[in-house]
Amino acid sequence: MTEDRILSWHSNPSKPRYTPPPGAVDAHCHVFGPMAQFPFSAKAKYLPQDAGPDKLFALRDLLGFERNVIVQASCHGTDNAATLHAIKASDGKARGVAVVDPAISEEELHAMHEGGMRGIRFNFLKRLVDDAPKDKFIEVAKRLPAGWHVVIYFEADILEELRPFMDAIPVPIVVDHMGRPDVRQGPDSPDMRAFRKLLDSRPDIWFKATCPDRLEEPNGPPWDDFARAVAPLVADYSDKVIWGTDWPHPNMQDAIPDDGAIVDMIPRIAPTPELQQRMLVTNPKLLYWPEEI
Numbered sequence: 350m351t352e353d354r355i356l357s358w359h360s361n362p363s364k365p366r367y368t369p370p371p372g373a374v375d376a377h378c379h380v381f382g383p384m385a386q387f388p389f390s391a392k393a394k395y396l397p398q399d400a401g402p403d404k405l406f407a408l409r410d411l412l413g414f415e416r417n418v419i420v421q422a423s424c425h426g427t428d429n430a431a432t433l434h435a436i437k438a439s440d441g442k443a444r445g446v447a448v449v450d451p452a453i454s455e456e457e458l459h460a461m462h463e464g465g466m467r468g469i470r471f472n473f474l475k476r477l478v479d480d481a482p483k484d485k486f487i488e489v490a491k492r493l494p495a496g497w498h499v500v501i502y503f504e505a506d507i508l509e510e511l512r513p514f515m516d517a518i519p520v521p522i523v524v525d526h527m528g529r530p531d532v533r534q535g536p537d538s539p540d541m542r543a544f545r546k547l548l549d550s551r552p553d554i555w556f557k558a559t560c561p562d563r564l565e566e567p568n569g570p571p572w573d574d575f576a577r578a579v580a581p582l583v584a585d586y587s588d589k590v591i592w593g594t595d596w597p598h599p600n601m602q603d604a605i606p607d608d609g610a611i612v613d614m615i616p617r618i619a620p621t622p623e624l625q626q627r628m629l630v631t632n633p634k635l636l637y638w639p640e641e642i
């Protein structure tokens with residue numbers, strides 16, 4: 350019954366004014382289902398309508414991107430079949446980030462590598478997952494295939510508490526949505542200062558300059574607070590930033606963003622061609638297609 354299932358994405362996104370450079374990667378997006386083929390987890394905190402690879406790739410083309418990094422969405426739990434299916438359907442134009450049971454075997458991890466996964470995601474948002482066992486996360490982070498990294502999703506108020514955990518992760522870390530700073534407090538807020546301290550603490554922490562819609566919810570464009578808070582971070586950490594649409598915008602059903610407007614944020618946070626090239630091409634390649642560097 351699709352009427353009970355959430356619709357969180359724009360049915361007719363605009364074509365952006367900004368044109369991404371050749372090779373641009375949308376490095377944070379998801380797929381939902383299709384449910385008939387890939388049922389949602391019994392523990393899912395939201396039940397979305399189908400947003401499969403056909404829709405994702407049509408959007409990629411409309412927005413002017415060449416590749417996707419598909420991050421396993423929480424509604425699919427630790428069954429990565431929908432994400433692997435989408436990667437396979439992309440013809441080499443997508444790679445992914447999995448969510449795994451920490452007891453996963455080496456063979457399963459290896460099969461995921463073959464299927465295009467290059468990292469695993471640890472989600473600390475209580476509204477999305479029931480538990481986040483730090484000890485087990487560290488244990489599996491030590492057993493990842495060569496070249497993999499860990500993606501972490503947390504909110505700014507637990508950053509300090511997570512610092513020892515992050516210090517113990519033996520592979521590169523990618524932080525989803527900058528750890529959700531309060532962008533309304535500007536570029537020099539306590540949240541932003543704490544996040545910069547984290548980035549300064551080791552040379553292998555990356556971040557996604559993503560989600561103006563989420564971080565300013567329920568505002569629509571022009572998302573001026575986001576642009577003002579995030580542009581200095583991108584400028585100062587240009588070798589550590591990647592970018593993505595966050596399509597199909599899980600849980601954004603009350604403030605559905607126009608993906609064209611999301612792409613038009615890019616030149617506001619990365620105003621020069623050099624910054625855009627790093628954020629959209631060079632940096633995501635280093636993480637997801639390093640063999641091409």
Ligand SMILES: O=C(O)c1cc(C(=O)O)oc(=O)c1
Nearest residue numbers: 421422423424477525599600
């Ligand atoms: O803030 C969110 O609701 C959210 C959810 C998910 C997910 O359900 O995986 O992923 C995201 O990147 C963001």
